[in-house]
Amino acid sequence: xxxxxxxxxxxxxxxxxxxxxxxxxxxxxxxxxxxxxxxxxxxxxxxxxxxxxxxxxxxxxxxxxxxxxxxxxxxxxxxx
Amino acid sequence: xxxxxxxxxxxxxxxxxxxxxxxxxxxxxxxxxxxxxxxxxxxxxxxxxxxxxxxxxxxxxxxxxxxxxxxxxxxxxxxxxxxxxxxxxxxxxxxxxxxxxxxxxxxxxxxxxxxxxxxxxxxxxxxxxxxxxxxxxxxxxxxxxxxxxxxxxxxxxxxxxxxxxxxxxxxxxxxxxxxxxxxxxxxxxxxxxxxxxxxxxxxxxxxxxxxxxxxxxxxxxxxxxxxxxxxxxxxxxxxxxxxxxxxxxxxxxxxxxxxxxxxxxxxxxxxxxxxxxxxxxxxxxxxxxxxxxxxxxxxxxxxxxxxxxxxxxxxxxxxxxxxxxxxxxxxxxxxxxxxxxxxxxxxxxxxxxxxxxxxxxxxxxxxxxxxxxxxxxxxxxxxxxxxxxxxxxxxxxxxxxxxxxxxxxxxxxxxxxxxxxxxxxxxxxxxxxxxxxxxxxxxxxxxxxxxxxxxxxxxxxxxxxxxxxxxxxxxxxxxxxxxxxxxxxxxxxxxxxxxxxxxxxxxxxxxxxxxxxxxxxxxxxxxxxxxxxxxxxxxxxxxxxxxxxxxxxxxxxxxxxxxxxxxxxxxxxxxxxxxxxxxxxxxxxxxxxxxxxxxxxxxxxxxxxxxxxx
Numbered sequence: 001x002x003x004x005x006x007x008x009x010x011x012x013x014x015x016x017x018x019x020x021x022x023x024x025x026x027x028x029x030x031x032x033x034x035x036x037x038x039x040x041x042x043x044x045x046x047x048x049x050x051x052x053x054x055x056x057x058x059x060x061x062x063x064x065x066x067x068x069x070x071x072x073x074x075x076x077x078x079x080x
Numbered sequence: 081x082x083x084x085x086x087x088x089x090x091x092x093x094x095x096x097x098x099x100x101x102x103x104x105x106x107x108x109x110x111x112x113x114x115x116x117x118x119x120x121x122x123x124x125x126x127x128x129x130x131x132x133x134x135x136x137x138x139x140x141x142x143x144x145x146x147x148x149x150x151x152x153x154x155x156x157x158x159x160x161x162x163x164x165x166x167x168x169x170x171x172x173x174x175x176x177x178x179x180x181x182x183x184x185x186x187x188x189x190x191x192x193x194x195x196x197x198x199x200x201x202x203x204x205x206x207x208x209x210x211x212x213x214x215x216x217x218x219x220x221x222x223x224x225x226x227x228x229x230x231x232x233x234x235x236x237x238x239x240x241x242x243x244x245x246x247x248x249x250x251x252x253x254x255x256x257x258x259x260x261x262x263x264x265x266x267x268x269x270x271x272x273x274x275x276x277x278x279x280x281x282x283x284x285x286x287x288x289x290x291x292x293x294x295x296x297x298x299x300x301x302x303x304x305x306x307x308x309x310x311x312x313x314x315x316x317x318x319x320x321x322x323x324x325x326x327x328x329x330x331x332x333x334x335x336x337x338x339x340x341x342x343x344x345x346x347x348x349x350x351x352x353x354x355x356x357x358x359x360x361x362x363x364x365x366x367x368x369x370x371x372x373x374x375x376x377x378x379x380x381x382x383x384x385x386x387x388x389x390x391x392x393x394x395x396x397x398x399x400x401x402x403x404x405x406x407x408x409x410x411x412x413x414x415x416x417x418x419x420x421x422x423x424x425x426x427x428x429x430x431x432x433x434x435x436x437x438x439x440x441x442x443x444x445x446x447x448x449x450x451x452x453x454x455x456x457x458x459x460x461x462x463x464x465x466x467x468x469x470x471x472x473x474x475x476x477x478x479x480x481x482x483x484x485x486x487x488x489x490x491x492x493x494x495x496x497x498x499x500x501x502x503x504x505x506x507x508x509x510x511x512x513x514x515x516x517x518x519x520x521x522x523x524x525x526x527x528x529x530x531x532x533x534x535x536x537x538x539x540x541x542x543x544x545x546x547x548x549x550x551x552x553x554x555x556x557x558x559x560x561x562x563x564x565x566x567x568x569x570x571x572x573x574x575x576x577x578x579x580x581x582x583x584x585x586x587x588x589x590x591x592x593x594x595x596x597x598x599x600x601x602x603x604x605x606x607x608x609x610x611x612x613x614x615x616x617x618x619x620x621x622x623x624x625x626x627x628x629x630x631x632x633x634x635x636x637x638x639x640x641x642x643x644x645x646x647x648x649x650x651x652x653x654x655x656x657x658x659x660x661x662x663x664x665x666x667x668x669x670x671x672x673x674x675x676x677x678x679x680x681x682x683x684x685x686x687x688x689x690x691x692x693x694x
Contacts, residue, residue, distance in 0.1 A: 029276065029304055029311070030269055031614060031621040041610050041661035042626035058543040058571065059651075060269050065226040068235075068273055075275040 034076035146173040146391035151198035167205045169399040175210040175391045180217040210260040236274035255294040262300040302328035307341035310648040328364040331378040346385040363390040372396040373481040414493040416443040418509020424494045433487035435478045444475040445489035505582045513583040522670040523555035538576035545572040556667040573660035576653040586648040589618040592676040595640045600667040601632035609662040615655035617644045
């Protein structure tokens with residue numbers, strides 16, 4: 001019985017590892033600004049959400065609101 | 081990834097000349113189940129195997145022709161007329177959004193009337209319905225997100241529970257009539273104002289809920305781009321992608337940009353051995369601006385590459401082009417001229433061929449094989465009489481609208497199956513750069529200034545309207561930056577680049593690159609001009625480190641090493657030079673990309689070294 005449990009545990013662990021190692025889905029992709037330094041030249045002296053807003057406007061013609069941009073950047077930073 | 085600098089402009093210029101010359105020279109060449117349970121299991125497996133059969137194995141089967149149309153927004157008479165027209169054109173399925181705003185105008189109050197009528201009218205004509213869950217109900221958007229009112233349908237609900245209530249009510253209402261469900265139109269910045277986890281939460285929760293309510297349901301996961309091979313590759317490998325029954329793709333507006341991604345997607349991404357059995361692919365629509373002719377060609381290519389269904393804008397579907405395709409079975413292809421394609425079909429009245437090209441082209445069939453002298457002599461005829469005078473075969477005019485032509489004269493050119501990546505690249509009729517060590521853009525070179533690295537065609541992209549200017553005797557690309565609020569739309573701080581597909585296209589980060597940028601120094605002084613790259617990587621678009629350009633009027637050279645590129649023409653480009661953050665414009669005279677051979681150690685990053693001007 002304990003042998004079966006070990007097999008189950010190994011399978012679950014392997015499955016978890018595979019799931020974690022899988023590249024993220026491409027859904028709702030915005031250019032990743034998480035690695036940029038805010039308030040510096042590389043973010044055009046803006047905050048990262050501000051820089052993402054500007055970039056999305058240039059690329060898509062859409063202005064994200066500040067709270068929307070903050071949510072997206074927070075997730076990008078969390079996934080770094 | 082590393083960012084370095086080094087002044088080797090002269091050596092690089094000589095290398096580029098050498099590559100161009102060499103290239104021109106080369107061009108000239110458990111417990112045991114019961115019996116009944118086992119039978120059920122066997123039949124289930126059989127059904128699954130048939131359902132999941134790769135389309136290549138079912139060669140010749142025409143994809144289901146579908147149309148995208150908002151039937152619920154039409155009056156009864158308009159809807160009847162539209163459905164009759166589509167049915168006459170051979171449409172057997174329609175796809176439409178089950179607009180959350182119209183279905184649940186107030187929280188908890190569901191109104192099905194218009195959608196019920198739409199589904200009933202379609203089914204009365206034997207037209208199946210695919211429903212797209214979304215757009216978002218405006219009342220469900222979190223007010224603290226400050227989403228503009230007209231953009232709220234593109235946002236995401238503040239709570240998954242609200243979403244689940246809408247999904248559950250919809251599936252319970254339609255599950256006897258609708259079995260195909262898609263979650264949101266396209267999860268990209270234009271259609272979904274939310275985070276990646278927002279979308280995956282909607283997709284995963286809807287998938288679980290729908291499967292529990294309707295085990296027969298088919299879940300469609302749409303791609304974010306337009307035949308974006310890199311994005312689909314990542315998504316198909318993710319848990320959410322694996323959970324979906326169907327991968328949905330969208331066609332780019334330009335048919336010449338469809339063939340290569342289709343070949344790679346169907347044969348290298350979804351058709352790879354590790355992806356067996358292959359997940360079905362449906363075409364869900366076309367990019368805004370796609371013409372009816374482009375959509376018709378998109379349908380043919382969906383057929384060639386094994387898509388099971390193809391939904392096109394309703395306006396683009398008409399019997400004029402769909403009728404000749406009825407009762408045909410696809411057999412093979414050829415490329416009769418650069419940029420031109422010809423498909424071969426078996427039909428009830430014999431073989432047929434369909435051809436098109438990006439521009440108006442005249443194609444001539446191959447000369448018929450002449451009987452041999454020996455053959456004529458064996459037949460007891462005078463050889464001089466048996467050999468007819470060869471007359472040139474009449475040419476056929478083809479263009480962006482596909483043309484049905486007699487197949488007999490072309491049949492010898494047919495290659496069975498679908499074209500591969502190398503077939504598609506060869507059919508372009510342009511140079512094959514695959515084995516060259518570098519590609520470059522050098523504005524100063526009179527011949528081939530864009531040698532496998534292209535910018536001119538990309539200047540209409542957002543922020544990429546650069547200029548070509550002379551600067552200290554060199555031809556350059558110049559950014560056009562502005563910081564005036566009222567001129568923000570004209571601000572162009574980016575130089576976009578597309579790497580030739582024969583040199584590098586979708587290799588999942590297996591090729592390490594060195595990008596060398598030659599530019600003028602900063603005339604305003606230190607830390608006034610800088611740059612970095614934004615490039616398509618194995619994890620999506622990302623930045624390289626910021627690099628200040630040294631002060632002075634010298635020409636400088638900066639080197640960036642990229643070890644995770646996955647260039648696949650996403651949004652039409654592969655990387656861009658970004659100068660935003662500088663207080664002056666950037667003048668770039670040349671950009672070179674080299675493939676790093678692993679046996680050679682990478683050069684150590686050096687300090688920026690000026691090179692002589694001129």
